Amino acid sequence: MIIFPAIDIKNRKCVRLYKGDFDTTEVMAEDPVEVAKKFEAAGAEYLHIVDLDGAQKGVIENIDIIENIINSINIPIELGGGIRDIETINSLIKKGVSRVILGTAALNNKDLVLDALKKHKEKIAISIDAKNELVAINGWVNLSEVNYIDFAKEMENIGVGTIIFTDISKDGTLKGPNYEQLTELNKNVKCNIIASGGIKDINDIIKLKEMNLYGAITGKAIYSGNINLEEALKL
Known part of the structure; x- marks a missing residue:
């Protein structure tokens, strides 16, 4: 199982939200680039990045x-947030994004x-x-009537x-x-599933791996110190 350290960018800083609520934005680090370098140094093999402003x-x-x-690291990144057209997808991949994540656009534009x-x-x-098993869009602001399964x-x-599956309430x-x-x-489904949302400690990592x-x-x-990234990666 791959562990993806997360970098959520808002107002040019690393932040975390609580249950997807933008009014709960908490700054975790001032410089996303330095955070990415630290994650790579700790042994991360892939980064998960979301442009929350874009979302x-x-x-x-x-x-x-x-x-x-x-340009500052040598490991791949996956990126989501505000990606709504093929021109943006093409451009991001050309710039070096290894995996482009579609959310709102996937629901609205098959x-x-x-x-x-x-x-x-x-x-x-x-x-x-998802929230209450229904797919959310537009930066988690609006709830559709589509079941996540x-x-x-x-x-x-x-x-x-x-x-990538996230239960927003978690x-x-x-x-x-x-x-x-x-x-x-x-x-x-037989797709590769990446779990997101709510992971609290190393025991959650172990359980997800067992799944x-x-x-x-x-x-x-990671930011709060509940998980030591180097220790988790050794699993």
Whole structure:
């Protein structure tokens, strides 16, 4: 299982939210580039980055910081937040983003997902952010009427190979992931599943690994000191 240290960028800083609420923004570090370097030094093999400003506005807002991260480290990054068209996807991959994450755009524009998969295949992932089992969009602000399992199956059927799943009610809480929903998702699709939201300590990492998931994203647990990244990576 791959552990993805998380860097969420808002107002050019590393932040964490509580249950996806932008009014709860907490600054965890001033310089995302330095944080990326520290994660790489600790042994991380892949980084998960979200442009939260972009997620809110529907367009990438922190591209200069993201490019700086790419140019400052030697490990791949996956990036989400505000990516709504094929031109942006093409540009990001050309700049060195290893995996582009589509969330709102995937729900609203299946043709975009098909086009992206045709051009970039495994470099495309779908983020399913759910609340009460329904998919949320637009930076988690709006709730759709689409069930997360149904959406995952639809994405798998059109060729998506990687799904990032977040239970919004768990995100930033340090109360553990939603194991029940992750289990159901893993049963219903054959995609690589990356768990996100709520990881509190090394025991959560161990349990997710035992579930044979492809990956786990952890942010607040690292920043708060609940998880020692080097120790977790040794697992």
